[in-house]
Amino acid sequence: xxxxxxxxxxxxxxxxxxxxxxxxxxxxxxxxxxxxxxxxxxxxxxxxxxxxxxxxxxxxxxxxxxxxxxxxxxxxxxxxxxxxxxxxxxxxxxxxxxxxxxxxxxxxxxxxxxxxxxxxxxxxxxxxxxxxxxxxxxxxxxxxxxxxxxxxxxxxxxxxxxxxxxxxxxxxxxxxxxxxxxxxxxxxxxxxxxxxxxxxxxxxxxxxxxxxxxxxxxxxxxxxxxxxxxxxxxxxxxxxxxxxxxxxxxxxxxxxxxxxxxxxxxxxxxxxxxxxxxxxxxxxxxxxxxxxxxx
Amino acid sequence: xxxxxxxxxxxxxxxxxxxxxxxxxxxxxxxxxxxxxxxxxxxxxxxxxxxxxxxxxxxxxxxxxxxxxxxxxxxxxxxxxxxxxxxxxxxxxxxxxxxxxxxxxxxxxxxxxxxxxxxxxxxxxxxxxxxxxxxxxxxxxxxxxxxxxxxxxxxxxxxxxxxxxxxxxxxxxxxxxxxxxxxxxxxxxxxxxxxxxxxxxxxxxxxxxxxxxxxxxxxxxxxxxxxxxxxxxxxxxxxxxxxxxxxxxxxxxxxxxxxxxxxxxxxxxxxxxxxxxxxxxxxxxxxxxxxxxxx
Numbered sequence: 330x331x332x333x334x335x336x337x338x339x340x341x342x343x344x345x346x347x348x349x350x351x352x353x354x355x356x357x358x359x360x361x362x363x364x365x366x367x368x369x370x371x372x373x374x375x376x377x378x379x380x381x382x383x384x385x386x387x388x389x390x391x392x393x394x395x396x397x398x399x400x401x402x403x404x405x406x407x408x409x410x411x412x413x414x415x416x417x418x419x420x421x422x423x424x425x426x427x428x429x430x431x432x433x434x435x436x437x438x439x440x441x442x443x444x445x446x447x448x449x450x451x452x453x454x455x456x457x458x459x460x461x462x463x464x465x466x467x468x469x470x471x472x473x474x475x476x477x478x479x480x481x482x483x484x485x486x487x488x489x490x491x492x493x494x495x496x497x498x499x500x501x502x503x504x505x506x507x508x509x510x511x512x513x514x515x516x517x518x519x520x521x522x523x524x525x526x527x528x529x530x531x532x533x534x535x536x537x538x539x540x541x542x543x544x545x546x547x548x549x550x551x552x553x554x555x556x557x558x559x560x561x562x563x564x565x566x567x568x569x570x571x572x573x574x575x576x577x578x579x580x581x582x583x584x585x586x587x588x589x590x591x592x593x594x595x596x597x598x599x600x601x602x603x604x605x606x607x608x609x610x611x612x613x614x615x616x617x618x619x620x621x622x623x624x
Numbered sequence: 625x626x627x628x629x630x631x632x633x634x635x636x637x638x639x640x641x642x643x644x645x646x647x648x649x650x651x652x653x654x655x656x657x658x659x660x661x662x663x664x665x666x667x668x669x670x671x672x673x674x675x676x677x678x679x680x681x682x683x684x685x686x687x688x689x690x691x692x693x694x695x696x697x698x699x700x701x702x703x704x705x706x707x708x709x710x711x712x713x714x715x716x717x718x719x720x721x722x723x724x725x726x727x728x729x730x731x732x733x734x735x736x737x738x739x740x741x742x743x744x745x746x747x748x749x750x751x752x753x754x755x756x757x758x759x760x761x762x763x764x765x766x767x768x769x770x771x772x773x774x775x776x777x778x779x780x781x782x783x784x785x786x787x788x789x790x791x792x793x794x795x796x797x798x799x800x801x802x803x804x805x806x807x808x809x810x811x812x813x814x815x816x817x818x819x820x821x822x823x824x825x826x827x828x829x830x831x832x833x834x835x836x837x838x839x840x841x842x843x844x845x846x847x848x849x850x851x852x853x854x855x856x857x858x859x860x861x862x863x864x865x866x867x868x869x870x871x872x873x874x875x876x877x878x879x880x881x882x883x884x885x886x887x888x889x890x891x892x893x894x895x896x897x898x899x900x901x902x903x904x905x906x907x908x909x910x911x912x913x914x915x916x917x918x919x
Binding site for chain 2 (some may be wrong): 353355356357359360364407408411416434436437439440442443444446447448450454458465466469470472473476477478479480481484485486487488489490491492502517520556
């Protein structure tokens with residue numbers, strides 16, 4: 330059930346993403362090639378799935394949510410390309426393929442990342458401007474939710490603190506700041522954007538946000554656990570990193586078993602929170618799926 | 625008259641920009657410091673001035689245009705930080721100060737650039753969402769104009785082709801693509817955003833765009849000329865570049881005198897186009913100012 334639904338969402342998303350890189354006579358074709366190399370590298374499309382599922386579960390039209398699903402995936406991809414660069418994590422492989430700066434070069438990777446972030450906003454603002462009068466406010470609010478999730482009080486802030494924490498002893502509070510902002514905020518932005526497109530009210534938005542915060546944090550804790558116990562099937566970065574060994578993680582701060590327990594506890598809380606809004610069971614199953622790999 | 629007006633606009637812009645970097649309890653203070661180091665480095669604020677002037681000349685409220693004026697300056701600044709990085713132009717000085725990656729380091733410069741681009745959209749989308757019902761469509765259109773100007777069919781595309789042209793013999797058409805997209809498109813985006821906030825119609829928008837395209841191109845040609853004849857007062861990059869000597873420019877393609885002639889011709893055309901909409905004379909004076917340094 331979950332895997333079928335995820336497959337359906339990623340199919341819709343992939344089809345829409347591919348169309349974003351068709352020749353248009355203006356965008357440099359080689360730039361499109363470098364951008365799409367990373368976008369079409371076989372990600373799980375978790376964030377787009379959350380945009381589409383949040384919209385559908387509240388009775389919204391998923392076609393209207395699709396530009397926002399694509400945009401958040403482009404933003405996620407830009408963050409990975411820049412994160413992998415030599416001056417940050419110096420990762421050479423991601424998802425079983427050479428990273429962008431290895432496959433092409435550093436200047437192309439830097440600019441392709443910039444182009445993906447810019448393109449995400451071109452796409453969302455196009456959706457806002459071309460929306461009908463009665464849909465425009467919701468579309469603008471969804472674009473703002475994603476801008477905020479990617480922005481200076483969220484993902485970039487988490488990324489900044491993560492990079493600067495390298496080689497330092499940081500507190501559990503500082504690690505939580507990094508995990509929440511670097512990882513959970515984009516999960517929160519995804520469900521918020523989808524819910525807003527469907528016209529969610531305050532109560533529904535709060536409920537989704539409390540759910541997303543917990544699964545986002547559990548997702549990052551699971552990632553920390555996989556860095557220690559290893560996982561051939563791990564889809565994120567897994568080789569060549571200069572930085573990974575040198576950072577405080579949930580496991581190094583709390584130990585392996587306590588990290589597992591915290592992640593399970595977060596998932597249980599998330600499922601309780603979402604229960605009444607999860608008629609199809611998608612969000613509950615997804616929550617369990619997130620920590621399945623490590624428990 | 626022009627210098628007074630430019631001073632007034634840059635004063636308003638600087639005041640608003642400073643407020644964007646006040647401590648907020650969430651954004652990492654050191655990230656704000658690195659971002660604002662480049663933003664507050666004493667730029668001419670040409671793009672914000674064009675946003676504010678286009679809005680005012682059509683009878684719009686400049687307070688409503690101010691978030692867009694700030695956003696375009698943040699985007700301009702991010703593009704300079706990334707452009708200066710070792711993997712692209714490897715510039716060590718800009719506006720008389722060490723560039724961001726020299727003053728801090730490469731990872732901070734990369735992330736501060738990412739943060740500035742993200743922040744620009746946070747600010748614009750906040751303005752769109754908090755606009756009154758009757759102003760929202762204009763605010764969304766202004767945000768889209770700036771997204772398009774910075775985006776994959778505009779500034780980033782020009783930057784991409786510029787970087788990849790290094791060391792290559794390119795045609796006049798290819799050079800014009802680079803100059804139009806890398807430089808003129810953000811000038812066009814600035815006047816378009818300001819005009820849209822003031823409720824401009826199609827005819828006014830076309831007129832402003834034709835004007836901005838010409839002064840933007842002349843601005844870049846003047847920059848090419850200054851690279852050759854030198855200029856102690858040049859505010860852009862002027863030392864330490866690995867790339868500058870290795871690129872085709874208007875001067876290397878057309879010669880110095882012909883480049884001067886083309887820039888004068890463009891400015892004359894721009895002034896004729898804007899004449900009937902330039903009651904205060906600001907746009908005419910500005911056009912002349914752009915090539916004053918090289919003629």
